[in-house]
Amino acid sequence: MDEDLLLAERFEENRTHLRAVAYRMLGSLSEADDAVQEAWLRLSRSGTDGVENLGGWLTTIVARVCLNMLRSRGSRREDSLDVHVPDPVVSVGEPDPEHEALLADSVGLALLVVLQTLTPAERLAFVLHDMFAVPFEDIAPIVERSPAAARQLASRARRRVKGTAPAPETDLVRQREVVEAFLAASRGGDFEALVALLDPEIMLRSDAGASPVTTIIRGARNVARQALSFERLARFARLAMVNGEFGLVTAPRGRPAAVMGFTIIDGRITELNILADPERLDRLDLVFAHD
Structure with missing residues (x-):
């Protein structure tokens, strides 16, 4: 040879x-x-x-x-106020063997966020x-x-x-139940149902790249209000595996507008990491049928 x-x-x-x-x-x-x-x-x-x-x-x-x-x-991220959510590994539908190999010892977005520190x-x-x-x-x-x-x-x-980075829920059935309940409450505009699903100390990170909506939000009621402010987009959301855990992908016109990674502990969402940077989402090469 x-x-x-x-x-x-x-x-x-x-x-x-x-x-x-x-x-x-x-x-x-x-x-x-x-x-x-x-x-x-x-x-x-x-x-x-x-x-x-x-x-x-x-x-x-x-x-x-x-x-x-x-x-x-260097110190770009440490010294700036920018929020950086690591690249998610997303699978929709049938498991992707390449993604499964990449996440053979599952590493969630929450852990990657801590590793950045x-x-x-x-x-x-x-x-x-x-x-x-x-x-x-x-x-x-x-x-x-x-x-x-x-x-x-x-x-x-x-x-x-x-x-x-406390150990999150590993039961995929329980994960799915919580994420589906979050999606249903978001679509229905049910503020109290959302609050009940969220840990009181929940942290939401939203990375929109150069957009001014890049932000960190803390607290169940604040995060629930933020979720309801995007109620019109919730109908375009679908379940996906995000770094080996159940999450959501929002794709209004067949292209992803946001990927949401959930950290769930004891049946409540303790952390939400959202990638909404259009340039980075394009590099993920995710395409869906139009809703």
């Missing part, structure tokens, strides 16, 4: 894993694809001479690329070790720390995650 073709085949065997690592690192599907492509370019230039574990070598390359990308973001080195250590079981001895050179220091990075990240 041609050596270049063999190398390409070996890379493709690792692509799904590499994309999953990059997505958790970056929270962006397009940037994850860029990081994976960069790993391929480096592999195609250097070959596999001296590489004993190709999967591990490629994971390291992708992690380094992602770390550089996170650092290049970590330093780049903390995020890398947490993702590689806690999500992909990479030893700290392998993580240490990437972050230019000792294994003990890499362990501390992951530990700090773990405390942040556990403190701000």
Whole structure:
């Protein structure tokens, strides 16, 4: 077999894993694809001479690329008032095998939001070790720390995650019931029914890109009022799987206007993450029949 073709085949065997690592690192599907492509370019230039574990070598390359990308973001999001909702992984209808592989150990939007608050080195250590079981001895050179220091990075990240991203409802039947009830109350303009479905301390994040409606809203009654202000769009909403959990996609003219990710704990919605940025929604390439 041609050596270049063999190398390409070996890379493709690792692509799904590499994309999953990059997505958790970056929270962006397009940037994850860029990081994976960069790993391929480096592999195609250097070959596999001296590489004993190709999967591990490629994971390291992708992690380094992602770390550089996170650092290049600088302090833009931390210092601004902008709300950023990570790219959702959306499936409508039949399960998408590629999406299932990407979310093999389901990572909800709420968790990705918390990961955005970590330093780049903390995020890398947490993702590689806690999500992909990479030893700290392998993580240490990437972050230019000792294994003990890499362990501390992951530990700090773990405390942040556990403190701000409690474990959501995993029963899909219960998830669906709550999301359907939310949709029915929104369509019917039933304010009190909406409030009853929402945790008193609920947080809503809406990322509309450059639009001035990008916002954060807290509290059940405030979020219910916001939901009812878009009552006319509720009839265009449909159930979808958003990062492995039940959510909603609103598509008034066959193109998505918003993707809603729900975090549900003890039968109540504790967090709503809404992506309504037209440019980013277009990149998700979701198309539906017109309602």
